Amino acid sequence: MPRRVDELIPTRATLLERLKDWQDQSSWQEFFDTYWKLIYGVARKAGLTDAEAQDVVQETIFSVARHMPTFKYDPAIGSFKAWLLNMTRWRIIDQFRKRGPPSIHRPTDGDAATGTRTTDEVVDPASQNLDELWEAEWQKALFDAAIAKVKRRLDPQKYQIFDFYVNKEWSPNKVSAVFGISVDQVYLAKHRVTEMIKEEVKRLETEMT
Secondary structure, eight states: OHHHHHHHHHHHHHHHHHTTOTTOHHHHHHHHHHHHHHHHHHHHHTTOOHHHHHHHHHHHHHHHHHHGGGOOOOTTTOOHHHHHHHHHHHHHHHHHHHHOSSSSOOOOHHHHHHTOOOGGGOOOTTSHHHHHHHHHHHHHHHHHHHHHHHHHHSOHHHHHHHIIIIISOOOHHHHHHHHTOOHHHHHHHHHHHHHHHHHHHHHHHHHHO
16 A cells, blocks of 8 residues: 555656646646536635636636746645645635725625625635645545546446435435445445445645545
């Protein structure tokens, strides 16, 4: 196990090194796919509208790109996770500044229709609460990314068995009947996919931090 961790630690540093090349489109796509939902989710829960949160995603990615030529990834000094949070925090603050006074957005009828958070739920981007929100969204992003990676590696039917049993809460007998397999195979599929997701989460925790 220690050997495997040692193998995984350089992976994030390797990606960040590749991002110094603007022409490396596959690496930038990988970075965007990994982090955009995290940035967007935090921006929305900080009280921004959908359009503003999308701007935060775009501007944060641009900020990362601008810093990449001189960025040095050193986990001993600080985590990439904390660095990206600071980048996102400033972009969120910028969006609130663009609104002008008052700095906290007051909800309108349109906000209710589009799902914008009310002022009671707004998180001050300069507060410790944003750090807690970032951590929660980070864990969610890890889990979602792990599931996506596992799905790509699995035979589609195996994931469907897991999905119907675990997520859609079908009974084992119903899943068994629909897919033409035994109940024991349903339990086995659940166990194997669950273990794969757990392993992928651990791997991503090492990579993304």
